[in-house]
Amino acid sequence: VLGRVVNGPQDIAAIAADVAYNSMDVLQAAHTWSGIEMALWDLLGKARGEPVWRLLGYPASHPKTPYASLLFGDSAQETLARGQDALRRGFKAAKFGWGPIGRGTPAQDADHFFAAREALGPDGILLVDVGQIFGEDLARASARLGALEQARALWLEEPFNAHALQQYGELAKRCKSVKLAGGEGAHNAAMAEHLIDYGGIGFVQIDCGRIGGIGPAKQVADYALARGVTYVNHTFTSHLALSASLQPYAGLAEYTICEYPAAPKALAVAMTQNHLTPDAMGLVRAPAAPGLGMEISA
Numbered sequence: 001v002l003g004r005v006v007n008g009p010q011d012i013a014a015i016a017a018d019v020a021y022n023s024m025d026v027l028q029a030a031h032t033w034s035g036i037e038m039a040l041w042d043l044l045g046k047a048r049g050e051p052v053w054r055l056l057g058y059p060a061s062h063p064k065t066p067y068a069s070l071l072f073g074d075s076a077q078e079t080l081a082r083g084q085d086a087l088r089r090g091f092k093a094a095k096f097g098w099g100p101i102g103r104g105t106p107a108q109d110a111d112h113f114f115a116a117r118e119a120l121g122p123d124g125i126l127l128v129d130v131g132q133i134f135g136e137d138l139a140r141a142s143a144r145l146g147a148l149e150q151a152r153a154l155w156l157e158e159p160f161n162a163h164a165l166q167q168y169g170e171l172a173k174r175c176k177s178v179k180l181a182g183g184e185g186a187h188n189a190a191m192a193e194h195l196i197d198y199g200g201i202g203f204v205q206i207d208c209g210r211i212g213g214i215g216p217a218k219q220v221a222d223y224a225l226a227r228g229v230t231y232v233n234h235t236f237t238s239h240l241a242l243s244a245s246l247q248p249y250a251g252l253a254e255y256t257i258c259e260y261p262a263a264p265k266a267l268a269v270a271m272t273q274n275h276l277t278p279d280a281m282g283l284v285r286a287p288a289a290p291g292l293g294m295e296i297s298a
Helices: 009-023 027-048 076-088 106-120 138-142 145-150 165-174 189-197 214-226 239-249 266-270
Strands: 065-071 093-097 125-129 153-157 179-182 203-206 230-233 257-260
Touching (some): 027 214, 065 125, 076 093, 106 145, 145 153, 153 203, 189 214, 203 214, 214 230, 214 239, 230 257
Parallel strands (some): 065 093, 125 153, 153 179, 179 203, 203 230
16 A cells, blocks of 8 residues: 555555455455545545545435434343433434344243333334344244234344354345344445345445445445445445445435444444534435545644
């Protein structure tokens, strides 16, 4: 990377190709390069006086509905309280994840799903993330589908390990109203595309900090759009990461939901002087300022 010249998006792509070839499948390289790649887009945008989304070819940055990322409580009552708090804070959507889900019985998990739905009300967008808890166990995951659909969950996120394409595909066939979501574990565009083609997911969630940066994330967004799959960002840390994660699909009006750091660490908040706060309609969008549009704190 050092000593390379960056005059346009094609130069960032060329460096990415060299990094991928020289490191093969060493994941530390993909993660490290992801941070460098996002920084290069920020620098290029600031040098040209253009936001990154415009450098990607989008004429406009469309608003997204942010969802609060929450953990399931230890009890259904605690899950209810956390969802009610998110609603009071103005969120119209919330994702409940991890916690006790998958560690007890399907009936116990159902209590949490119903509590989350009660908290958000009939019009709230309910998302469920089980953090790969079922490994490759199709039967255990299938046992939760009825309650998820009764609770009107929009998606079931990461029921299996990222590589379990067969299990994803089989579970997708058993889904009725709920769709599968996944992709944050993708370390390159091909992994995400395989989840779409063979895993049958309805939502592909890409983390720019893992897939190799903004360029490959945009490639996945385009791939998903052509196949009727909804692209969603994956980020829950800082507003700097949030801005980077919004760029690959900022100009796609069809994709209207985004993950939002609802409970960031103090360091993550202090990292930037400005923040992407929801507007009067409760929506957020990628900044129109040059680069990523974020000012790093000194």
